[in-house]
Amino acid sequence: DNRLKLSDLGHQQANAVGLRIKKLVGDESVGILVSPFVRTQQTCAEVVNALDPGQVAYLRQDPRLREQEWGNFQCTRSSPAILKERDTVGRFFYRFQTGESGADVYDRVSSFFQSLFRQFDGAAKPPENIIIVSHGLTMRFFCMRYFRWGVETFETVWNPGNCDMWVLGKDSKGRYSFNADGSTPRSTKKILVKFADGHSEEKVISDWIFIPPPRRRDQDWLCDQIGIDPDTVEEIVFDEWKKATSNKRAIISSVGEHMLDTNEKDCEAYC
Helix, strand or coil: CCCCCCCHHHHHHHHHHHHHHHHHHCCCCEEEEECCCHHHHHHHHHHHHHCCCCCEEEEEECHHHCCCCCCCCCCCCCHHHHHHHHHHHCCCCCECCCCCEHHHHHHHHHHHHHHHHHHHHHCCCCCCEEEEECCHHHHHHHHHHHHCCCHHHHCCECCCCCCCCCCEEECCCCCEEECCCCCCCCEEEEEEEEECCCCEEEEEEECHHHCCCCCCCCHHHHHHHHCCCHHHEEEEECCCCCEECCCCCCCCCCCCCCCCHHHHHHHHCCC
């Protein structure tokens, strides 16, 4: 996987994103951090070509930005079974044989995150912009770390497309948020709505990560988001181990009935 090269289309997409970045940063200085994979190195080269000489304060490889390791050698015949097993276990916790779990990637991205902010604090004159050339899953974990998403929220976020660009802009208080100059991450949450007449329907809540936490609110609020009359709803089920109801208190756990309402409140501050 680390030796895969960009296709001709990939080079065109990398060139286009380089021009977008140049338009965004203008003449401001940039620092570039890049995954050591061949395709990210090639993408980075296209980005650097779009910038002015001397505009790049530094360009560094960081192995912590690499893609999730699926194993040393991937067998296409076994891939469907592996993906099915991963869906059962969960994308975050499933570990590929001789590879990594999502949790492993999160740990190294957290280490990178801490190093990055130490650079900000320690540099006499840090670059005005940081460009990270990485991979879709790694981008999601970086945002999970910064925005303190829970595992459930992380799994609602779709991978970006090839050469997609997410832009985090800083506000007057020093906090970062997604900027309209980049692509908007897609985030969808499936819920099961059980109606009073006995039938059930699966619904999808869009832009889940942009809903202010706590995202699991009372039933009336949720029904308003998906355009359903709350008087017709018996309950809304989020997943196998937890549900929201009209009294906003019931919690069902597949590992026991000992979970407390206070845990629900604390957990959902970041879900």
